[in-house]
Amino acid sequence: MPDLALIYKDGIFDLDFAGTVTDEGLRTAVIISLFSDRRANDADVLPDGTNDRRGWWGDVYPDVEGDLIGSRLWLLSRAKQTKANLRLAETYAREGLQWMLDDGEITYLAVTASYPYTGVLLLSLRLRDRSGQEYDYTAAVSGTGTVVRFYPSDLSIDDESGSALTDQSGSVIMDNHLGRI
Template identity: 40%
Template sequence: MMISLGISGETNAFDLLPASDDKLTWLNNAITISLFTDARASDDDALPDDSNDRRGYWGDIDLPEGVSLGSKLWTLDRSKIIPDTLNTMHDIVTDAVQWLIDDEHLLAINVTVERDTDNVNRVNFQLDCQLINGDWVSIFRSHEVQS
């Protein structure tokens, strides 16, 4: 048995849930952490609240200089969901999961980003992942923008 980061039906938030101890559970956890941990913003990144808080994860201290775990999705929290925003989100998601290819956990990842048709403030991500054995699995996540 393994603990998985799943969506709780009661709170619609991430929660620790029991899951099978297998590669797909590990991959789901790795993608969730990669997308929804706040990566440190660069000096030239626009911040959503005009503050000086560039966030970041405290565990980055053990990573090489300039490397930050997570994604910069949080920097788009007050953005209007327009094609440019969707393109930026695509780039952010792709960057956040690239380590899974670099560290040879996956052979390839194809990212699709689209605005949710039921909730205008939500963006849906589909990550088609090619496993080392050549099989493909699709993982779905969403991110709500606070306009």
Template identity: 40%
Template sequence: MIIEGSLQASLLRSVLISLFTWRRAETDDPFDDAERFGWWGDTYPAQANDRIGSRLWLLRRVRLTAQTQRDAEFYAREALGWLVDDGQVKHINILTEQVQSNRLNLGVELVVSDGQIVRFNPSEQWQVIYAV
């Protein structure tokens, strides 16, 4: 639940946890070894198939291509989708920009119920620099 007066802080925490907690890889996802990772709390979800985090971690060792950029957008949207489903925001925009051959910047715009747009532009330590 978002507490009035702290909308931006609550949304920032929600975005950080959703994007940077490692969601368990799907069985058909390509990953380095047998470890599919994932947050331990997803073992016993309060609601069936309710999972926390994103699969952005799967991109840490892939070449940065147009497909990688699309995957990053998809994983981010998937991770933040609960904000729309739970009625916390009306709409989510995922912004990506390739700034170097090995760097993809990721930003998030959340449209809240009154039409206000809350933007998060991750600082350098947030951004995906793993792509080769």
């Protein structure tokens, strides 16, 4: 049975309450799992210097002990672009999606993080559902932690100039020279 779809358009996540858009795949679960703020662990360094560890209030009383909603990707919102932080981004993304493996919603998960441009973290995901269907998702996240693009397709760097981020159709999503996203 399809779920109500969470739609990402023009930099905003939205729900279609008219019920005309549904999600037969994993997109909505992936978006919520990655881009909802999971509560920071006690040992985590908070990017804004406050004591706000964020998180969803419902995690205080989970249906299953230890279940948490979201990811800790928000902790990287002001982080430097280093190899260590790329590994952290991959770890946080896997952590946020782990429930899908644990619950048997997916049988395979691969996460790769990269920095295609200054100030942009690119997450590339491949998931395989119970039926064996594979889903590829790519998310571009700005240095402030804002999701600037989420696509159920691959993104690539323009090989000729090395300056444009494009989708599968070749449409330019971000041009480094113009600073567009």
